[in-house]
Structures are given as structure tokens and as C-alpha cells.
Amino acid sequence: MNGAADLGGMMGFGPVVPEPEDERFHADWERRALALTLAAARPGRWNIDQSRHARETLHPAVYLTSSYYAIWVQGLERLLVSSGLVSAEEIAQRRALGPGEPARVLTAAEVPAVLATGTRADRPEHRPAAFAVGEPVRTVVRNPTGHTRLPRYARGKAGVVERVHGVHVLPDAHAHGLGEQPEWLYTVRFDGRELWGADAAADLTVTIDAWESYLEPGTREGSPSSA
Amino acid sequence: MHKTVGNFGAGTAYGGRVAAGDTGQAAGQVAGHGDNTMALRVEALESLLVEKGYVDPAALDTIITTYERDVGPRNGAHVVALSWVDPEYRQRLLTDATAAIAELGYGGRQGEHMVALENTPDEHHLVVCTLCSCYPWPVLGLPPTWYKSAPYRSRAVLDPRGVLADFGVTLPEGTRITVHDSTAEVRYLVVPMRPPGTDGWDVEALAALVTRDSMIGTGVLAAP
Structure with a gap:
């Protein structure tokens, strides 16, 4: 859902206020x-x-x-x-x-x-992974009313698979009593300018962890217009 | 059968309205710290859950003691310092961080699937959770307030150098920056660069130099 928790890229909250390492609670x-x-x-x-x-x-x-x-x-x-x-x-x-x-x-x-x-989130591999490390992908554009872990700023963006983590419980289903519906989980890296436009730092990379249903095959060029 | 949890739209007891009791304080001010309203609310909730038989107060005390005394960033500092002196350990850490961290006796809740990120002169890693507060508890303990707060979560992915400036950190020219948004159950530990002037130091002395912030990526380590 597009809720207030999905904060990436918002502005106006002011500076980050560091605090000492031993300060664990404030009350x-x-x-x-x-x-x-x-x-x-x-x-x-x-x-x-x-x-x-x-x-x-x-x-x-x-x-x-x-x-x-x-x-x-x-x-x-x-x-x-x-x-x-x-x-x-x-x-x-x-x-x-x-x-x-x-x-x-x-x-x-x-x-x-x-x-x-703890509680592990990985599950047995039930089918082959759709994507391999180094493969271009594009995140889907979707605005579900329910739970998702695909942040707004990373929807519809071209990236590259950086890691393959195995098969993990799908939060989009698990948050709604629909079972675990485990899927392959990947780390996907994006160029900062793909996410934020030409004003972003040229040497910025951002990664997210994305379940397979968050991703579609990308193109080698990786530019938004080539998809 | 109990009810299904997970649908909190309008129509639930709490959905779709902002009541005074929900915000606790006026808009624009973050409710919480030293907030007597919240203190009373939590006290009432605890006594309710104890009375209903769902919570044992002694267990609460043990949880608090665990994260105040036993599980904190000194665990991560141990991992990092060992990776500086033992190349084989470092390799295991970068290959399978969960297993390498478990070798030192650390693991469990919020550290079930660990990845270690190696800072180098060419690349600096920074970890954030834009969606909530995901953080590697077994090696770093509970997240600091700023890690969970809107200023950090909103800006780390867009303007990480601006965030670093808030910590007084400026990366050298030529160091690119990679921000890791912890959107799944994978948890990230940054392995900072070993400070110069520490040749021959043992693991314990090196671990004392490793700051929590350097293992999130909001700090770098200076020469001692």
C-alpha cells in the first residue's frame, strides 16, 4: 500500500540526529x-x-x-x-x-x-529461479491496497540482479492470511539516476531486495525508453 | 477458530480516523519521548495482557535485559575486527555471513539471513530500511532512534551524502556510494575499512575501534 511508512525519497523531515551507541531507549x-x-x-x-x-x-x-x-x-x-x-x-x-x-x-x-x-523466512526451492546474477530486470508498476515490500520509488525501474537469496516467504500474501506463497528473492541494483533522474549523484547505486513477482525481464540497455 | 489478522482498512476499530488519543501530541511534534500519555498507555496494555494471561512480566524483563546488556554492537565489532586479522574468516564472512557470524556465537532474531558488505576505497555501503526498521539485531542490537525515523529513512536512498554530512562524514573523491534498502528478511552488516596505524593490534583492541555507525555505513573509522 502507498502508506506513510513508505518513506524513501520524501523530503522535509529535517536533518538526521545522531545519538550515542549506549542510548537504546529514551523512556x-x-x-x-x-x-x-x-x-x-x-x-x-x-x-x-x-x-x-x-x-x-x-x-x-x-x-x-x-x-x-x-x-x-x-x-x-x-x-x-x-x-x-x-x-x-x-x-x-x-x-x-x-x-x-x-x-x-x-x-x-x-x-x-x-x-x-529467530524465524527463518527461506523455504525449499520448489522451481528454478527466473533470473540470474547480472541479468537485467525491471520492477513492476503496481499500487496494491494491501501489503507490499516494493517501495514506491523503485516501481517501474530498470535494474540488474546482484544476488540470488533463495526462496522466501512472500509478504504480500503472508500479511493477509493467504499463506506463505514463497518466491525467489533477489537483490536488485539500480543506478541512482534511473530512480531519481538526472539530478542524482552520478556514482549513486541503490539496491532493494525484491521477490520474483516484483520483477519482469529487462533489456540489456537498461534505459527506461527501451523497455 | 480465531479471526484473521491483516486487514486494517477503514471500518476496523482504528481505521480511517485520527483521534486525539492516537497522536498523543499535536501534529508536527513526534509523540513518544518522555510522553506521559504513552507511558500510561503502555502500562495499561501490559497489565491488560498479564491479566488476560497472554504475557509473563518476567519474560518482558528478560527481553529488555538481553537487548540492554547482552546483544549490541560489540558483537558486530567482534565480527569486523576478526575479519580484519583473519583473511580466511573474512572470506567466509563475505561468502556466507550468517554462518560466519554464527561461528562467533551470534545469530537469531532479525539476523536469520545475513549479508556482509565490504567497504573499500572505491565503494562505500550504507544500509537503510525505508519501509520500517529492519536492522541486524544479533550483531548490532536494537536500532538507534534515527535509523527508524523519517529523516533517515526518507533521505538515505535519495541523498546519502547529505545524510553522511549529518554525521560529519565526507567520503573521499572517487569513492562511490551504494545504499542497501532492507526490504526483505535479509539483514546487512557493513564491514568498515580497517583504520591505518593499527598494524599488529589484536582482535580485542581492534574491536574497540569499531563503531556501531561504521557498521551501518553512517560512520567511517579514523586512525586511533
């Missing part, structure tokens, strides 16, 4: 927000793509005026309600109005193993 509630977001995923009612979609569908004015952990908190509330674990009334009233459902709960003892294991 204690941020610690709890992080931990709650991780722990609440343990019952398995949503996946990472659904989490991202819950955040990116916040109203743009809300998204752009919320700190990142505030975005996470609001995303978590939506996931809890849409999964049925908690009701909207319970969120609003800030108290339980009934017993919880049976759910797998993350224990302190499990935390190290769960964090150290």
Missing part, C-alpha cells in the same frame, strides 16, 4: 513496548508481515507524528483486537472484561532460546 515505557511486542507474538496469532501491515496502515498523520515505539504500541493494539485476543472495549477501558483464551505464553526461561533462534 522506560519504550523498554516495555519493545518487550510486550515481542512477547505478545508468542501465542502465534500473527506473523511479522501482519505486524508490519498493522503499523503501516496507521493513519499517515498518526504514523508521521509518532515515535517508533509509539507506532509499535499502536500496531500491537490493532493486532490484539483484530486477532480477537483482546477486545476494542478492553483496550479503550484499559482493563480485562473477561478471561483470556488459552494461549502459548513466552516464559522468561524460553526467552534466550527464542531470541537466539
Whole structure:
């Protein structure tokens, strides 16, 4: 979707403000927000793509005026309600109005193993890859109302395959309860001027990671008019 | 059966409107830091989830301790420093970063599929996630606030040299720049160039020179 989270190429946000390496949180509630977001995923009612979609569908004015952990908190509330674990009334009233459902709960003892294991996104290769390293490609032009990981600035652009990562879960399907629909995943590199026009730095390259359905065969020349 | 998650359009409890409670603060100001409204909201959410039996508070404490004390950019610094002194390790890191990083005992959540990017005099790598906040947690810990914020996410792909200037970094003439937008579950670790004047240093001393920002690409390492 063309939401506020798709920030690449926007302007007017001002300078980046660096911060020291040991500054991990700016308020204690941020610690709890992080931990709650991780722990609440343990019952398995949503996946990472659904989490991202819950955040990116916040109203743009809300998204752009919320700190990142505030975005996470609001995303978590939506996931809890849409999964049925908690009701909207319970969120609003800030108290339980009934017993919880049976759910797998993350224990302190499990935390190290769960964090150290993670969740792999790669899947068995079920068909040959359509593209090889060095091959020219062009990203599709598409404006889905649902989740996608193809940023607006990289749609309809000519690039070259730089890496082939294997077969990965497709977020566009996974975010909507449509299964994993795994596809080959590639790193695609673009010339800065292909993305941004003649004003871009001549020596800028940008890469994205793109699933196979984000790509079409390109032309060797790679110029926009030759496709 | 539980409900399907993933459709958050207008018509859901939260869709399509901007309520005062959602923004927390006036537009133009980023809600969050030191924000008492959000502190109360998170406290209420935690007690609700504990009361419903979905969350164990002790697990929350362990998660926080893990990322405040155990998992941070010193892990990545170890990887980078070893790659400077051990050419075979460096080769393994550049070939299969996930496995090479696992050799040192680092891995897991948000580092399941790692790629190492080698900075050279000819090419400087910079990593961003324009769509959210993807970041290699096992080697760098939790992302800094600026990494997740609009100024960095919007500008890194369009004007990376302008972003570097915000960090006080100017690349030499002749160094081209490659920006990596982390749009999938692949996570990127920049391997900065070894600073001059460090011949004969051991891994531990070298690791102390490696900054977090140099492993994102927003920093370069000066001679000690």
C-alpha cells in the first residue's frame, strides 16, 4: 500500500540526529513496548508481515507524528483486537472484561532460546529461479491496497540482479492470511539516476531486495525508453 | 477458530480516523519521548495482557535485559575486527555471513539471513530500511532512534551524502556510494575499512575501534 511508512525519497523531515551507541531507549515505557511486542507474538496469532501491515496502515498523520515505539504500541493494539485476543472495549477501558483464551505464553526461561533462534523466512526451492546474477530486470508498476515490500520509488525501474537469496516467504500474501506463497528473492541494483533522474549523484547505486513477482525481464540497455 | 489478522482498512476499530488519543501530541511534534500519555498507555496494555494471561512480566524483563546488556554492537565489532586479522574468516564472512557470524556465537532474531558488505576505497555501503526498521539485531542490537525515523529513512536512498554530512562524514573523491534498502528478511552488516596505524593490534583492541555507525555505513573509522 502507498502508506506513510513508505518513506524513501520524501523530503522535509529535517536533518538526521545522531545519538550515542549506549542510548537504546529514551523512556522506560519504550523498554516495555519493545518487550510486550515481542512477547505478545508468542501465542502465534500473527506473523511479522501482519505486524508490519498493522503499523503501516496507521493513519499517515498518526504514523508521521509518532515515535517508533509509539507506532509499535499502536500496531500491537490493532493486532490484539483484530486477532480477537483482546477486545476494542478492553483496550479503550484499559482493563480485562473477561478471561483470556488459552494461549502459548513466552516464559522468561524460553526467552534466550527464542531470541537466539529467530524465524527463518527461506523455504525449499520448489522451481528454478527466473533470473540470474547480472541479468537485467525491471520492477513492476503496481499500487496494491494491501501489503507490499516494493517501495514506491523503485516501481517501474530498470535494474540488474546482484544476488540470488533463495526462496522466501512472500509478504504480500503472508500479511493477509493467504499463506506463505514463497518466491525467489533477489537483490536488485539500480543506478541512482534511473530512480531519481538526472539530478542524482552520478556514482549513486541503490539496491532493494525484491521477490520474483516484483520483477519482469529487462533489456540489456537498461534505459527506461527501451523497455 | 480465531479471526484473521491483516486487514486494517477503514471500518476496523482504528481505521480511517485520527483521534486525539492516537497522536498523543499535536501534529508536527513526534509523540513518544518522555510522553506521559504513552507511558500510561503502555502500562495499561501490559497489565491488560498479564491479566488476560497472554504475557509473563518476567519474560518482558528478560527481553529488555538481553537487548540492554547482552546483544549490541560489540558483537558486530567482534565480527569486523576478526575479519580484519583473519583473511580466511573474512572470506567466509563475505561468502556466507550468517554462518560466519554464527561461528562467533551470534545469530537469531532479525539476523536469520545475513549479508556482509565490504567497504573499500572505491565503494562505500550504507544500509537503510525505508519501509520500517529492519536492522541486524544479533550483531548490532536494537536500532538507534534515527535509523527508524523519517529523516533517515526518507533521505538515505535519495541523498546519502547529505545524510553522511549529518554525521560529519565526507567520503573521499572517487569513492562511490551504494545504499542497501532492507526490504526483505535479509539483514546487512557493513564491514568498515580497517583504520591505518593499527598494524599488529589484536582482535580485542581492534574491536574497540569499531563503531556501531561504521557498521551501518553512517560512520567511517579514523586512525586511533
